[in-house]
Amino acid sequence: MTEANESLNFIEQIIEDDLANGLDKKQLRFRFPPEPNGYLHIGHAAAICLNFGLGQKHSAPVNLRFDDTNPSKEEQEYVDAIRRDIQWLGFEWDTECYSSDYFQQMYDWAIQLIKNGKAYVDGQSSELMAEQKGTPTAPGKDSPHRNQSIEKNLDLFERMKSGALEEGSYVLRAKIDMGSTNMLMRDPIIYRIIKKEHHRTGGNWCIYPLYDWAHGESDYIEQISHSICTLEFKPHRELYDWFLDQIYDNSNLRPKQREFARRNLSYTIMSKRKLLELVQNKTVHGWDDPRMPTISGLRRRGYTPESITKFSEVSGISKRDSVTDVSLLEFCIREDLNKTATRVMGVLNPVKLVLTNYPEGKVEMLQAVNNPEDAASDTHEVPFSKELLIEREDFKEEAGNKFFRLTIGNEVRLKNAYIIQGESVVKDASGNITEIHCTCDLDSKSGSGTEASTRKVKGTLHWVSKQHALQAEVRVYDRLFLDEAPDSHEEKSFMDFINPASLQVIKNAYVEPFLKDASVQDKFQFQRLGYFTLDLDSSNQQLIFNKTVGLRDSWGKQNTKSAPNSSKPPVQKGIDQKNPLNEIKKISKKYTNLSGDKLNTARTNIAKLAEEVSFEDIEPLLATAAKKIGTRIGVTIALGVLLKNGQQRTENINAFIEKAVQDANELLSEEAKSIQ
């Protein structure tokens, strides 16, 4: 069961309450109900972790149910992708279900509804029905077919089912209340005719139930105790319950629907429809493009299941709409990969470095620790030679002393190797550096234990041996959108905010030969750069890495001038509240909650602030409601200061003080007496 003081989110609380009120914990059962019309994304991960997490916590089964009631949008490809993603996240479902498996049962219940006079067939146009539906502020009008005979309804419904009627010509509607304040209760449609192959039932049916009819009834059939969905379904709950009322049998468990807020991530979108658009218009290369917020995109990018479940955990569950900063997700993957990723060296933007005093043709194999965070980790060998490649940004001919890298005349350490000193550069005709010449302190080899090897130098650079390095392609990703909430702008489309530089392909990066045998999805830390994952486009001939996420970079941060992805400066929203009167009010409001030192401090602060206010400021506060003790005390203290500074006593003041003196609150009356 739960730990004593662990705080529960409101969904867990509801379950605890139900259990406390007599629900048998053996009856707990949850479900995750995706529609197979797209890939799962990081927002779904929240729902997956919630439902499966609840299952784990209570040892209760969780069904995976495909909500496949609309054959015009759903495909087997999506079913497969969804199954794969959930399994990859590490969750196991109890039963794999399909709403389509219940079509017959739902149909039978629909007949029952008709026979009970609770449903009717309507043959009006959708335009006409929409018109009759009214608006949120105006009630609807009854359909002319609302009261036609049960026999006629049965007959028409049978003809809908048999395929005798045209697609779109007739629907079955529940007979509820066209005047309801809830639009969903205004005789909602239960069945429509769709003459299209279904991915599971093929051509068996040409009528398909709508969400509201299918979902709750599926929950009931599966005996789901808690049907958890997102907030936009809140108004559906009334209908969910109404439908259940029609078919519910006392001997069964009655599911309940509860809603939580969907999770949004900054700088991306979470709508399956819009993600599909990105795929179809080729903005990205597919649902699993590493820039996509899909589970499969994140996986390909290099995110681990642990990082995603951790993200869901720390993000929490609530009922208010919010946008979680993508930096939290990045923190989660760095945290995981820091502990697990093998450290290697790779140079993305190479420049040649020659060690002038290192013997021509000599090759040394140096030892590199695989992961300093893991004491049990092994080492691997890295070849070292006279000609190396280093990162172009790691060298400047001259630089200030804040630059901890290579300059002419300065010493730096080559990671796992020697300390070197910059001597000279070779440039091409246009002045670009083509070679950097250095001398190497041959006594300073890492791990040799010599005095030279333990010398402190200002910086450490990563490098690869030019003749041994493997050429590799590296794909560097930036956020897909330039706006924090790209689909929140009414006047603009999310497409207007596409980041044109979201993908940078580096064709000629060089990595150490150790990576020759890396397999797809292997994750590495390229030291000083970030975490990289071998992409599935790799072959024996060509290594291709995805940059999963960079290392935290306090140096880069100082140097980038407010690029689009730098956070905005803190807003000084308190500035106009800093006026002394407001401060006094603020402090006063809480005055009676304080005691001891805090009380004294508050009193001193009010008195100090009072020096800066005039009686005109204070005067309106003399009328403060009797109950606002704190404010009255604050006013009294301030008044004391003003009087001391020569403020004339007025009738108002005297009346205020007199009333305060007589107040039951001691703090107040004492304060008032002192200035009486």
Added chain:
RNA sequence: UGCCCGAUGGUGUAACUGGCAACACGUCUGGUUUUGGUCCAGAAGAGUCUAGGUUCGAGCCCUAGUCGGGCAACCA
């Protein structure tokens, strides 16, 4: 001019169900470090949308308002 949700540091969540607002991310210092990473130590940052009310005491309860979101698909 309807109904239903929601409102706590920059962001996301807490607050033992009414007892002097906590955690994480982010930001900023300092220390350690053969990764400007990690790790360690510390700091700044909200008085809980507003106004009334109930209470000895309100972020939690009540009332009204403000702001944000949802609701008029034969989508889910």
